[in-house]
Amino acid sequence: MSRVLVTGGAGFLGSHLCDRLLRDGHDVLCVDNFFTGSKRNVAHLLDEPYFELMRHDVTFPLYVEVDRIFNLACPASPVHYQHDPVQTTKTSVHGAINMLGLAKRVKARILQASTSEVYGDPEVHPQREDYWGRVNPIGFRSCYDEGKRCAETLFFDYHRQHGMDIKVVRIFNTYGPRMHPDDGRVVSNFIVQALKGEDITIYGDGSQTRSFCYVDDLIEAMVRMMESGPGFTGPVNIGNPVEHTMLQLAEKVLALVGGRSKLVFRPLPADDPRQRQPDITLAKDRLGWQPTVGIDDGLRETIAYFRRLLEA
Numbered sequence: 001m002s003r004v005l006v007t008g009g010a011g012f013l014g015s016h017l018c019d020r021l022l023r024d025g026h027d028v029l030c031v032d033n034f035f036t037g038s039k040r041n042v043a044h045l046l047d048e049p050y051f052e053l054m055r056h057d058v059t060f061p062l063y064v065e066v067d068r069i070f071n072l073a074c075p076a077s078p079v080h081y082q083h084d085p086v087q088t089t090k091t092s093v094h095g096a097i098n099m100l101g102l103a104k105r106v107k108a109r110i111l112q113a114s115t116s117e118v119y120g121d122p123e124v125h126p127q128r129e130d131y132w133g134r135v136n137p138i139g140f141r142s143c144y145d146e147g148k149r150c151a152e153t154l155f156f157d158y159h160r161q162h163g164m165d166i167k168v169v170r171i172f173n174t175y176g177p178r179m180h181p182d183d184g185r186v187v188s189n190f191i192v193q194a195l196k197g198e199d200i201t202i203y204g205d206g207s208q209t210r211s212f213c214y215v216d217d218l219i220e221a222m223v224r225m226m227e228s229g230p231g232f233t234g235p236v237n238i239g240n241p242v243e244h245t246m247l248q249l250a251e252k253v254l255a256l257v258g259g260r261s262k263l264v265f266r267p268l269p270a271d272d273p274r275q276r277q278p279d280i281t282l283a284k285d286r287l288g289w290q291p292t293v294g295i296d297d298g299l300r301e302t303i304a305y306f307r308r309l310l311e312a
């Protein structure tokens, strides 16, 4: 049994990670300031003897004894991370410094939840880990993109300078139960609009593509990465390479939910990438991992979750 710290553990991905780590027999400390996460996401774990929930903001130092740190704390959706952009950069950068400092003191292995946003609006397609990205440093998304890029820099500098045992995963769009209903992300948006019988909003002409990874696949990859050999730092892409246009996704959601929603088109927001698709060759080679959940199965689970949430 390892003592595992999950920052951002009450969020969408973090709560699924806590579930998994407890199932694997670990002692889990979930740290969250509940900015976008909620106690509801981990309420079912509160009576577990090996689960502990701590309210804490990672921009402040933390002193705990742990063997492993999964650093997920950071709002992930544009509406949330643009709400207080200075705090978003602080969470990524000061949060990384604080968690790396903790890992250094207690000699813990530490994994950073980075993002495909480090590639910005890419000129190469699909994106491989050795592509450096095309990121606007002064735009509305920069607090997130540049914050995450700086966090990666810090991870690799701590690794080179202090010999620390680091792991970096670059997460591509992930969806599943416990996503926020109002976070403006495309999967939750479409599902909630369809369930409420509202029009489904498509930005641009709907021809821009995204690839979507189901949360269970993502968590499997993160756990494999954490337990991979000490020589392998990443960064490693984790995502589902199967691409869908926004129009295809909207039609799929509509077909699965049923109802009478119409598709409506709105202007594309600034800096919105046209296309994003992971090259997961490295994850396949080094982690023996690839996604197993198809979009229809994943959407069904997610729709069932939102249906329960909206009916509650």
Ligand SMILES: NC(=O)c1ccc[n+]([C@@H]2O[C@H](COP(=O)([O-])OP(=O)(O)OC[C@H]3O[C@@H](n4cnc5c(N)ncnc54)[C@H](O)[C@@H]3O)[C@@H](O)[C@H]2O)c1
Pocket: 007, 008, 009, 010, 011, 012, 013, 014, 031, 032, 033, 034, 035, 036, 037, 038, 056, 057, 058, 059, 071, 072, 073, 074, 075, 076, 077, 091, 095, 113, 114, 115, 116, 170, 171, 172, 173, 174, 175
């Ligand atoms: N979901 C995705 O598709 C996706 C894609 C790429 C990267 N990621 C990364 O994965 C991580 C988790 O994303 P998510 O989708 O679960 O988002 P989320 O917003 O549901 O979870 C983030 C969690 O971090 C917490 N948090 C935010 N600021 C904090 C702070 N200063 N101190 C402590 N806790 C704080 C929030 O309250 C929340 O519980 C994030 O780092 C995100 O950047 C997610």
